[in-house]
Amino acid sequence: MRRSADIDALQDVLCAALGSRAPVCSLTRLGETAEAFTGADAAVLERPTLVGGGSPYHPSSPAPTAHAVEELVRRAAALDVPQILVPQVRRGEDTTALRAAGLVPVAAGSECVVRLTGEVDEVLRDRVGAGQLSDLRRRHRAVSREVGWERIPLGGLDGAPWARDAFVELHRRQAERHGGRHSLYNADALDTLAHGPLADRTEMFVRRRGKAVVQAGLLTTSHNGRGVYVLTQAVDHGDPAARHNLFVASLYRLYLHARRSGLDWVHLGRGDASRMRRLGADLFVPLDHWLRAPGRTPSREEEREPALSEFAAPPVTTVPVPGPARFRHVPRFDQIDLSSNTNPFLGADGHYPELDTAELARIYLATLAKLPGHDGVGALDADHLLFTSGAVDGVLLLLAALASPGEGVCVTPPTFPLYDHFARVLRLPVTEVPLHGDDLSRLDTEAILAADPRVTFLCDPNNPVGTRLDPAQVRTLVAESRGLVVIDEAYVEFSEKPSYAGWVAHHDNLIVLRTLSKAWGLAGARCGIVLAQPGITDALRRVQVPFGFTNASQRAVRDRLTHSRRVLAAIRRIRAERDRMARLLADHPAVARVFPSETNFLLVRLHKHERVTEQLAAAGILVADVGRLIPDTCRITIGDRRANTALLEALSAAL
CATH class of the missing domain: 3.40.630.30 (Gcn5-related N-acetyltransferase (GNAT))
Structure with a gap:
């Protein structure tokens, strides 16, 4: 209920309930609304209060305009009422006028919404x-x-x-x-x-x-x-x-009724978020009660976006988050949106994707925190996370937002080639500090620190090698680097060694990239994740194209995270098949060496590289030829048993 006419109607209802011509009562008369003030002294709870801007019947109240607040203050003075309450204002709305009039926010929990994005049972099963x-x-x-x-x-x-x-x-x-x-x-x-x-x-x-x-x-x-x-x-x-x-039983009946009526959502009111999640709620909007009371010191702070990271490039600090993405924390589900120039006659796909992905971020982090090797992830929240169109989009965003022309980028070949590619496209000088050691898993930390790059990219587990870096070297680099260290963990779920995601809470210069394209099996959904300090994710959001994370992708991600047991079972199968294939390939006469791997692929050095890769192609089998990076090698993804058997047969035919 976001219309002033609706607010006025419910104000009349409150007056009728109170038996008065004005909505004046003690806080204790307001039922659930009063629960937020249980820690206040008795005078605050019992003092006559003018309830304005909305009423306790509202799911939430729009933040009143400056004119409305002035009228409320005048009315309180005319009624000789010492307190003013504006209940259940959505956090994130413009509350400048409330603060200026001396009202102070008191946390009031969250309103909970069930969005019906499909058939009821399908929606609930996914959530x-x-x-x-x-x-x-x-x-x-x-x-x-x-x-x-x-x-x-x-x-x-x-x-x-x-x-x-x-x-x-x-x-x-x-x-x-x-x-x-x-x-x-x-x-x-x-x-x-x-x-x-x-x-x-x-x-x-x-x-x-x-x-x-x-x-x-x-x-x-x-x-x-x-x-x-x-x-x-x-x-x-x-x-x-x-x-x-x-x-609970009636809510399920209500969901069915709403879906049959062609409705998109059911608003459950305020409630415990964990309980409401179990009932299907997937949108949670924090609320505040705003109170002006004698003796309460008002806060004069203006609401601002969190401070940007010191690593933000100068041009980024002068521009806001583009377009409607600025209002991602101000949901529009219960407004009439005539601002987007879309077609209203062709169904749900005519609406732009949801911008508030905070609940999906919470689900992702909660799922991640349960995985082995992810200690410390529980300290992260939605502000530490940005969804991108695949992890490679995160690479481009962070270079655009955090590096200026002339500032150096360090890569450690052999590694994922798009780090170098995007840096050169953005006219950023690139320094290569190759990996060394028999397994190409050793960093030359002294050379990297001596180069003093603005951004250093580490791929761990490494693509195309498949090995993990020495964590002591990584720790040294993060601690001693003056620039940003980016760790791409696209394949980390296949490794039995810990992730660096939990480090993000303790290091301002660390960025961890994740993806759902690999272990999570959602390459088509194009969902990448940037984990970093909030000041960094805010900087990236200023250069990110809005609406890139589609509703279909969001639903696919939520479904996969909800059914994570299937993913973990598939990872175990891939690990077992990887180890089996590593043994078989190591004994194969066409193979000179199989590198150790903690990914879902194997790097293989071939005796007759060109001939073997040509024979594989002729047999209809595509592998990644990485001979230009590591001589005489190819990268072989672990497929199912049938595909892997076909590969072994084609290798034998190439001899």
Whole structure:
């Protein structure tokens, strides 16, 4: 509910509930809203307060304009009310006027939204897993066998007095159970809502056992017609159906109803994020209550973007995040968007992709933290992560955002060639400091530090060699380098040695690149990840093209992360097949050497390099010829057993 007309309508409902002409009451009268102030002194909780800009009925309140705040202050003075409360303002909106008027934010949790991006069961299976989905469906079936489900348009409530009375009684009992003396959903409040401008978009849902109502709530369709808000619901906890958790069972029923009605989302209101995730919520918007009270010191700080990293290139510090990406933390799901010049008549694909990927970042980091060798990842949050169009996009972004013409880039050949390629395209001088040692796994740290590069690229595990670098050398380089150290971990899931991702929280100059193209099997989704300090990810975002991470890719990533057991099982199979192939190739007469590998490929030196690669091509088998980097070698990806057998047969035919 983002319209001023809706706010005014709900202000009238609050006045009716309070039995007053103005929305003035103590904080303790506001039910769940008051929970955020439990640590305040008694005077703050009991002092008369003008509730403005919205009401406790709102899913959230738009941050009021300067004019609206001035009017609120004048009204409080005219009413001789010492406190002002603007509840449930979305964090990230422009709250300059609130701060200037002396209001102080108090954290109020998050509003939780379930986005319906497909059929309900498919969506929930991807988000909560098959087990939790089965539990939701079981509860829904059990409740549906015992109690009915009815929806009554609020404008027609006069014809259903039994529903009105039951709704009021259940909410009165709910308020008492939570320690409140008064329910904000009393008869006067409900009647005012039923005869106000929101009545045509609001309906009551009830569940009955015979004539006894065991659950009642309110649903309001958003003014953009794309979703529904669950304003409230109350349950008779003494009814036998309550053992199945009526709240949960009814939400599943509501998802089905919303999907059949062509709606895109269901707004669950405020709640515990971990619990709501288990119910399918995938958008969480932090909220603050804004309070002006005697004796509370207002904060005069203006809200700013986090400070950019000192490594940001000078031009990047003078430009903002481009276009709508600036508002990625201000969701638009419940607004009418007439700003994007898109076609409204051809379905969901006519909308631009979601820009707020904070929840997906949380899922990725939580999944990563559970993997072996990822200690310290739990200290990272969504601000440490940027999604890119594959890891190679991250390479280009960081060079564009963090290096200026003339500043050097160091690469350690043999290595992934696009580091050098993108540096030269951006006119950045490149210094090559080759790897050494029998397995090409030793860094010349002294030479790298002597070159004093702005950016040093390390590929670990290395492509095309397959080996890991010495972690002591990497640690020395990160600690002593004056520039940035970028570690590309595209293949790290195939290694049994630790990742460097957890180091990001402790080193301002470290960037770790990851991808879902390799071990996670999502090359087609084009999803790369940059892990770095927030000041670095903010700098990269200023040069990133908006909307590059499509909704289809986001859904694919969420699905794969939710079903990570399949991925881990596939990694184990690849490791086993890699080791088997390494043994067989090492004994093959066409092969001079197989390099050790902690990836999903093997670097192989051939006796008759040109002849063998030509024979493989003639047999319809494509391998990567890396002879220009490492003489007489090719890189062989580990395929399935059939593909690997075909490779061995083709090698034998080449002799």
